[in-house]
Amino acid sequence: MSERIVMVLFNSVVLLILLIMQILMPRITRKNILLGVKIPEEKMETDEVKNIIKGFKRENLIVGIPVLVIISLLIYYIDNIHIFTLSVFLYIGILFLIYIRWNKKSKELKKEKEWDKLKGKVVVIDTKFSRDRAKDSTVPQRWFLVSVIIILISTALSLIMYPSLPEKIPTHWDINGNVDGYMNKSMFTALLMPLTQVLMAIIVYMSYYFMIRSKQQINPNDPEISLKKNIIFRKAWSIYFIVTLTLIEILFTALNMMTLGIFSNMKLFNIYSFTIYGIIIIGSIALSIVLGQGGDRIKLKEEENTSKGYDIDDDRLWKLGNTIYYNPDDSSIFVEKRIGIGWTVNAGRPFGMFFMILPFVMIIVILLLVE
Incomplete structure (x- = not known):
């Protein structure tokens, strides 16, 4: 097996893992979060919500798999290290656009059903x-x-x-x-x-x-x-x-x-x-x-x-498809992600903004150093 084939296989596996994690997103996120949008937990079992989740998964497969194949072919036939380096970021960007589209649909459903008016008292x-x-x-x-x-x-x-x-x-x-x-x-x-x-x-x-x-x-x-x-x-x-x-x-x-x-x-x-x-x-x-x-x-x-009450609706504090937490009044610098698993920063605090920008600066430097 040639080294180029190994490189293509490695890259394809990485992209496939990204696709799988995107598809699994609704399953690993908190049970009252619909693609970044907070809704009452009991509403997650409604047909409207299930249809959004099914549509989200289906679109990821329809778009994600062909794009993965195209990127793999480009890496195989074009001997350019920049294509290999940029392919992951390109794929993440495409998956993110799919997420943004269905995040918007989730917000529209929440507004249509007036679930934002069901929030409970602050405890x-x-x-x-x-x-x-x-x-x-x-x-x-x-x-x-x-x-x-x-x-x-x-x-x-x-x-x-x-x-x-x-x-x-x-x-x-x-x-x-x-x-x-x-x-x-x-x-x-x-x-x-x-x-x-x-x-x-x-x-x-x-x-x-x-x-x-x-x-x-x-x-x-x-x-x-x-x-x-x-x-x-x-x-x-x-x-x-x-x-x-x-x-x-x-x-x-x-x-x-x-x-x-x-x-x-x-x-x-x-x-x-x-x-x-x-x-x-x-x-x-x-x-x-x-x-x-x-x-x-x-x-x-x-x-x-225990009951499945609807806690505080804080969607307004999350920007860009509910992926960036921005709350200047919150002293916390690190918070749990709204979607998926892990932690993110509070971009409303100076240190939080610094930590959010730092990875992008490092990526740009690495790309400039790659020859």
Whole structure:
């Protein structure tokens, strides 16, 4: 199998995962959110809502699959790294336009049915209790020391092996394990992989940090049950972050050992890497489906007799298809996403706006550096 085919397959898998996550969006989002629009939970079982969800999924399949095929063919026949780099962003943009279209339909349905007039009374709850419990709802940060130790081992190997390294250090291999890329010997080259491992650790830790610092979205109708679900949700995802980072650091250490000439079994490395990526992807999808956003889809025995009241309607605080949270009066910088799983920033706060713009600046810099 040629390297170009492998590249096309890899890209297709990435795009397919994006499509699957988009289709699963209504299932992993909170149960009272219809494609970003908050409606009474009991209305989610109406035919009108079900038709919107079916139409959303159908359009994603009708548009998403052909576009995926076209992009894959372009990557195969056109030898241009920019097409490969931009394909993911292009596909995300197309999927987002589909989402925006059905988000608008959801807003129109809500207005037509006057569900915005069914919102309940505002219930004041003790947010200090939520913050205190949140400290105990995640795996202790000391578990990140496991990844730190792995990075230190990788760094030590690079420093020890540096004097005996050849003038041309292998940095890339084809699918058969043959070296097809070299860099001149330097301390930077020798430490390139450990530095990459440090960057990966920072990215994963920041995700963990955002989760800790984000405010808990508590249902005012059932605050105790909602809080318990949120704690389970955060505990599960904190374990996921730590396990994922540990596996990735082991993988990059093995890659560093290949660069240093300590390890050379490409077949074993490929098996391990595909296994790791599979665990990471399947794990995230499974957690998203089972837990839902904020643990909203977790089933607890004590909630069997609770009501499905309609809590505060805060659609006005979410912009651009309910994807950007903008609330200058909210002191929180990190909040739960309105759609899908994860956390986002409060663009109404200066730091929140900074964190929202930063990824786009980094993407532009990376694209400019790609030759």
